[in-house]
Amino acid sequence: MTLISPIEPDTARSTRSSPYIAGIAHSLASRRRDSVEIDAEMGRPAGWLERLSGVRSRTVAGPDDSQEAMAGRAALAALKAAEISLDGIDLLLFGAAVGRQPIPATAPLIKREIGATHLPFPAYDVNATCLSALTALDIAALQIAAGRARTVLVVTSEIASRALPWQSDPKTAGLFGDGAAAIVLTATPPTSRQAGGPAGGSMSLRFRDFLMETHAEAYDCCTLGAGGTRFDYHDAPEAFAAHALFRMDGPELFRLSAAKLPAFIARLLDRLGWSHDDVDLVIPHQASPLALAHMARRSGFSGDRIFNHVAMTGNLIAASLPVALSSALQDGRIRPGMKLLMVGTSAGVSLGGAGLES
Structure with missing residues (x-):
């Protein structure tokens, strides 16, 4: 988890046009699969998959790592870092290439996972495959600039270790891992209470x-x-x-x-x-x-x-x-x-x- 704290506003641009990241956190899947482990399973010499894909190890979802569970852990950690409660959220955007299922969208499930079902704020999905989270941040910034939200929670979670072509294309299959992240975007800079960035200093x-x-x-x-x-x-x-x-x-x-x-x-x-x-x-x-x-x-x-x-x-x-x-x-x-x-x-x-x- 990363704590983020304030900088002075830029007088050249309004805070509405340039929102702040008030909190960010990530949650990787609990299992780590080294390439040498997969080499042995596939009857290949040690080092084969790493030479093929360049990936030495990847995080892979275990029994407690559902897509929504990883997303929920990251979201709650990001909100804690931002010192924002659930009732301070105006919008939740879930950005991912593949959601839990085609219907419903995954965002309402994430809202339920973090215990916010009693709150009326909207929650919906954004899908631009690998750029989904970044695109969701842009949509969040536009919502803030339009005055329709002051605090937006952007969440992403992927279980990419499924549906991989291990037999036909191990070079591609060996690339992927599982994990989640969340970012809290706000209209105004974080408060002075959020002192202490990752290196102990003040940063936003x-x-x-x-x-x-x-x-x-x-x-x-x-x-x-x-x-x-x-x-x-x-x-x-x-x-x-x-x-x-x-x-x-x-x-x-x-x-x-x-x-x-x-x-x-x-x-x-x-x-x-x-x-x-x-x-x-x-x-x-x-x-x-x-x-x-x-x-x-x-x-x-x-x-x-x-x-x-x-x-x-x-x-x-x-x-x-x-x-x-x-x-x-x-x-x-x-x-x-x-x-x-x-x-x-x-x-x-x-x-x-x-x-x-x-």
């Missing part, structure tokens, strides 16, 4: 701006085809079963991101009014070790300015970005006065990013 984060673009020509690069309206289980059970595993075209995704990422980052920096040199730390979607190395080469940022912990957690899909932000705070990588860039890609295919200031 301000959500500056957001940019997203979608390149639908790559729609089929990442798919989980079953479970929606595409296949009727009753009429076509074989087709339903055949598309019940995640599929990813890594080379095509690599090609598209290589072509689009530099210009996207340039547009995002221009929107923020920043240069490359202004950015102190980049917190990317922890897609894979290979993807992060590729990003460093293509984005113009040196490796020491890119937060990288995917080898120890795996790709947490939508939870990846907020877990990385929470971890960077916890590890003392973020200090007062820093400019942070959060950036990633998602199935569809979309690129998204946001600027934060500490």
